[in-house]
Amino acid sequence: MMRTITASQAKQNFGALLGELSHGPVAIERHHKTVAVVMLPESVASVPDPRQAARTAQKQLELQRLMRHQQWALSLLCATPSARQKQLKAARQGSNAGKTNSCVAPTTLSAGNSGWPARCLSWPNSCVVTRTAGDLPCGKTRLSRPLRLFSHEC
Template identity: 45%
Template sequence: MQQISATDAKQSFGHLLEAAERGPVAIEKHGKVKAIMAAPEYFSSVDKRQATLSERKMARLAQTLRENERLIRHQQLAVDLATLPPAQGRQLVKKAMAVVEQWRTHQLCSSDYIDRWQALLELPLPKLAQAMVSDADSWGPALRQNSPWPGLAP
């Protein structure tokens, strides 16, 4: 940002106006910035930048909300897996394994997700329940986004 003294600003106001058209100009008095002068277009572009930032923040918040909803649904399923009779829990896992097998057969998603879900679904029910809601290996949100549990996918 260009800087100019208050005295120079008074004495050459025309030059100050020209400089302000190119970008903000700081006006100093006794070594301290007392004012900033800028063309109106500068402020409208600032408004556009702020609007873009607001849109990005809203998109991030919406994504966080979706991730939290997925986590809650998987937590509910984890409770079911931990508390249902083992035969019912294994039946749920069997359905999820069938979905993972469809993914593999029809190449519906990345093999990373397929392999990770396959490994999780082979765990004992209590460990599976814990792993489904864990973010320990940083794959938790991604795996919950690509969930083989019918009715739980986004």
């Protein structure tokens, strides 16, 4: 638990306050409300920044969403026409209604370990990974155009 002292005690006994910092941070109160926390500079680095943690978590969620959509696109591309129609029909009917950030169809590919050769084009904040027909795991040999999959990392 953090030691607490009043603001007037901190002013009158600042040397003693600095001595207490070796045991941990000290909270300074004024009118029964914490107005400051005094700690050693080494302790500041160990305190996580909540905004940075929130940004990191949001980036991770976005990356996971993009990977699910990439897998969904590949499963549609590699599926038989009848299986593709079933998956699209299920998606259009909203069988995914109660779920957030998830795809309708199960995929056979796992993110990141497909082993395909990729060519990255320079875009701000992202890259475009282009796959050619010979790269597809399902063995399709014809594509009307290169399949572009978006990812934050190459």
